[in-house]
Amino acid sequence: MHYQLIIVLPLLVIFMIACIKTRKLTVPASLLAGFIGYLIIAGAGYPGLIMLGAFFIMGVLATSHKKELKANAGEQQRTASQVFANGGMAAILATFAMFQPAWAEELLLMMAASLASATADTLSSELGMVYGRNFYNILSFKREAKGLDGVVSLEGTLLGAAGTLVIAIIYGIGYGFNNKYLVIIVFAGVMGNLADSVLGATLERKHQIGNDTVNFLNTLFAALLAGSLYW
DSSP states (O other): OHHHHHHHHHHHHHHHHHHHHHTSBOHHHHHHHHHHHHHHHHHHHHHHHHHHHHHHHHHHHHHHTTGGGSSSOSOOOBOHHHHHHHHHHHHHHHHHHHHOGGGHHHHHHHHHHHHHHHHHHHHHHHHHHHHOSOOEETTTOOBOOTTSTTEEOHHHHHHHHHHHHHHHHHHHHHHOOOHHHHHHHHHHHHHHHHHHHHHIIIIITTTSSOHHHHHHHHHHHHHHHHHHHOO
């Protein structure tokens, strides 16, 4: 594992510099993203890092795609709190896996589910605003404007589910294909995304919690759900 860290560390430094130069992330966010990547490869190896990278790439592409059609069209840098909200749970679980090898299989499954949920949330919200035809409040099922907290579309939800499948396939390639585990990752990712929308329609709309908290909780929910289905 140590040689992996030595090889990857320069790549993480290059990644952080690239994020700063391209203004995708703030400087603190870039540093935190690099640290999260370091923890994930330390605990989950290359497959974990590739899953994290896939989430980041899909998120950047989805966010940049047809920005003029979205409710928030302005170019915004991701902050450190946003980076932690999406990737922090994966880093925590990978770190636990590093120190608790007896539980590593379950913890890495939970890590994959958390990244699947973060991916589904990003793709469904960003691409749903572009390709969604009808937008509904997830609780009342009444039509509402796109971009509002707790508003979903069928198209966005399906695109988010496709993102969870990408994470599940990377997990399978990296750790060995297990049909049950792949289904758990996809299911937990989709349910985590829906939990995000429920929190958005309730607590976030009431300004009791912010979007970063919602994002962290949806990854936590997905991880716990995957852990509960592991046995």
